[in-house]
Amino acid sequence: MSEYQENSVVQSNDRVTDSLYRLTLHAPRIAERAQPGQFVMAACGQSLDPLLRRPFSIHQASATGTLQLLVKVIGRGTRLLSSVRPGDIVNLIGPLGRGFSRPKESPVCLVGGGIGIAPLVFFAQRFLHQPPPSEDCVVLLGSRTGNEILQLAAEFIDLGCLVLTATDDGSHGHHGLVTDLLPPYLSQIKKVYVCGPTAMMSAVAGICHDATVPCEASLEAHMACGLGACLGCTIHGADGSYKHVCKQGPVFNAEEIAWKR
Amino acid sequence: METLNSIATIPLAVTIGPLQLANPVMTASGTFGYASEFSNLVDLDRLGALVVKGISLEPRSGNPPPRIVETACGMLNAIGLENVGLERFITEKMPFLRTCQSRVIVNILGDSIEEYAILAKELSGVAGIDGLEINISCPNVKKGGVAFGTVPAMAAAVTQAVKNVTELPVIVKLSPNVTDIVAMAQAVETSGADAVSLINTLIGMAIDVQTRKPRLANIIGGLSGPAIKPVALRMVWQVASAVSIPVIGIGGIGTAEDAIEFLLAGATAVQVGTANFYNPSATEQILAGIDLYLRQQGETSVQAIIGSLRLGA
Numbered sequence: 011m012s013e014y015q016e017n018s019v020v021q022s023n024d025r026v027t028d029s030l031y032r033l034t035l036h037a038p039r040i041a042e043r044a045q046p047g048q049f050v051m052a053a054c055g056q057s058l059d060p061l062l063r064r065p066f067s068i069h070q071a072s073a074t075g076t077l078q079l080l081v082k083v084i085g086r087g088t089r090l091l092s093s094v095r096p097g098d099i100v101n102l103i104g105p106l107g108r109g110f111s112r113p114k115e116s117p118v119c120l121v122g123g124g125i126g127i128a129p130l131v132f133f134a135q136r137f138l139h140q141p142p143p144s145e146d147c148v149v150l151l152g153s154r155t156g157n158e159i160l161q162l163a164a165e166f167i168d169l170g171c172l173v174l175t176a177t178d179d180g181s182h183g184h185h186g187l188v189t190d191l192l193p194p195y196l197s198q199i200k201k202v203y204v205c206g207p208t209a210m211m212s213a214v215a216g217i218c219h220d221a222t223v224p225c226e227a228s229l230e231a232h233m234a235c236g237l238g239a240c241l242g243c244t245i246h247g248a249d250g251s252y253k254h255v256c257k258q259g260p261v262f263n264a265e266e267i268a269w270k271r
Numbered sequence: 272m273e274t275l276n277s278i279a280t281i282p283l284a285v286t287i288g289p290l291q292l293a294n295p296v297m298t299a300s301g302t303f304g305y306a307s308e309f310s311n312l313v314d315l316d317r318l319g320a321l322v323v324k325g326i327s328l329e330p331r332s333g334n335p336p337p338r339i340v341e342t343a344c345g346m347l348n349a350i351g352l353e354n355v356g357l358e359r360f361i362t363e364k365m366p367f368l369r370t371c372q373s374r375v376i377v378n379i380l381g382d383s384i385e386e387y388a389i390l391a392k393e394l395s396g397v398a399g400i401d402g403l404e405i406n407i408s409c410p411n412v413k414k415g416g417v418a419f420g421t422v423p424a425m426a427a428a429v430t431q432a433v434k435n436v437t438e439l440p441v442i443v444k445l446s447p448n449v450t451d452i453v454a455m456a457q458a459v460e461t462s463g464a465d466a467v468s469l470i471n472t473l474i475g476m477a478i479d480v481q482t483r484k485p486r487l488a489n490i491i492g493g494l495s496g497p498a499i500k501p502v503a504l505r506m507v508w509q510v511a512s513a514v515s516i517p518v519i520g521i522g523g524i525g526t527a528e529d530a531i532e533f534l535l536a537g538a539t540a541v542q543v544g545t546a547n548f549y550n551p552s553a554t555e556q557i558l559a560g561i562d563l564y565l566r567q568q569g570e571t572s573v574q575a576i577i578g579s580l581r582l583g584a
Contacts, residue, residue, distance in 0.1 A: 014312075
């Protein structure tokens with residue numbers, strides 16, 4: 011596995027909602043090798059404050075060298091990154107980490123919450139038949155409010171997936187948790203792939219465990235380097251060991267993680 | 272081109288006691304893994320030395336998360352000295368390190384003087400290791416957990432014990448969390464240290480005001496990055512003025528200008544730490560920048576600027 015440090019050129023920065031932006035970058039070396047579930051470390055701004063790069067899962071990557079990141083504005087680093095304009099340079103290191111495994115059987119279920127939906131689009135594009143029969147891929151998307159997921163839901167539908175949504179405010183789809191949508195489908199599903207808030211992934215992992223359906227989860231952690239050097243991105247493993255999100259993940263078999271602590 | 276190259280070459284070699292380095296740019300322990308982590312991003316044959324992650328006798332799993340938090344122009348870490356331990360270091364990490372043309376310096380840490388001595392002795396027999404750096408910012412378990420690096424006599428005793436069992440050059444890495452870092456440097460110099468490197472991280476803390484909890488599970492952690500550079504530079508200048516062994520400057524170095532400041536203050540070499548995280552190209556950029564600076568200043572070697580700080584009118 012090879013990673014690169016690359017000065018990517020911003021091609022477009024599309025505002026999805028007030029706090030969600032989709033960056034399209036020209037980063038040919040990283041895009042060419044990127045696999046679904048892998049991430050990049052992106053420099054935010056040109057100064058020493060904020061100091062560290064921010065990890066972003068790869069939202070889409072094409073053979074023509076474009077790479078997309080979905081940036082949710084959380085703090086100063088993501089605010090800086092969300093304000094880039096076409097022609098600006100964003101320094102990236104990637105592709106990093108272990109991504110999702112390619113599904114061996116269908117149907118599969120993708121469960122995404124909020125910004126965690128980002129890598130699942132890449133997954134569906136790269137790993138599913140183009141387009142898959144809708145019964146081959148069930149996509150469950152959750153967010154606070156509908157406008158955060160409308161566009162992303164449409165993209166999964168265009169890819170041929172069966173899409174169900176859940177929102178906290180009831181503005182789109184099911185009024186409640188996205189995890190409520192999973193059990194009715196689970197008996198037919200061969201594998202679940204989840205990315206989202208920890209509480210949501212923990213719930214999905216629990217549901218899958220009880221139903222003995224394999225589940226892969228993409229985790230997030232603060233990290234300084236993304237390369238396995240700082241050892242800062244530690245999480246608790248189910249076996250009592252520490253695991254490092256950057257190298258051993260970010261995608262883990264859900265059974266490897268100590269969800270309840 | 273040949274003529275141009277011969278004109279262009281400025282000697283960058285420096286000497287750390289008995290250790291010859293091709294140039295004064297090293298990586299700082301704990302920020303560069305075991306070097307292989309950076310093999311796709313950094314030319315590992317061109318640096319003065321690679322200082323690898325601190326090694327203990329037995330593997331250590333480190334502290335619970337969260338272990339790092341970003342602060343203004345810096346970061347706090349409480350990794351807890353996670354490392355693979357001596358045996359796995361020798362069998363799993365050294366084969367790759369032996370393929371690097373850069374010098375390899377192994378940082379060692381222990382809970383007792385005996386552990387440091389065993390580590391030094393074992394590593395002395397391993398091919399491909401060019402020097403040892405003693406991390407004395409560890410608690411001395413047998414002395415009630417007081418850090419070796421805060422009591423001059425204890426730092427001296429560790430240095431002596433290591434020197435007694437190894438022919439390798441020995442660098443002692445000093446903690447800034449002391450009343451008088453000069454006294455620490457003098458104590459280890461007297462005990463035979465070939466060089467001192469400074470500074471290790473400054474102990475700090477950060478709190479999440481919403482949850483009212485510390486941002487690190489360990490509550491406190493080590494501050495590194497550009498934020499600490501002025502403190503590090505001051506300490507390097509004070510120590511370099513007071514000891515006759517070489518001083519290696521560490522602390523917030525991310526650019527050639529940063530590195531040159533340390534060289535002017537009296538450091539014979541520098542270690543680049545946190546910058547490796549946010550800019551893996553930092554060491555190579557610093558090397559190129561030192562070369563350019565020497566050219567612009569009309570200097571004929573890097574040696575010429577070491578300790579050349581101008582004081583007075």
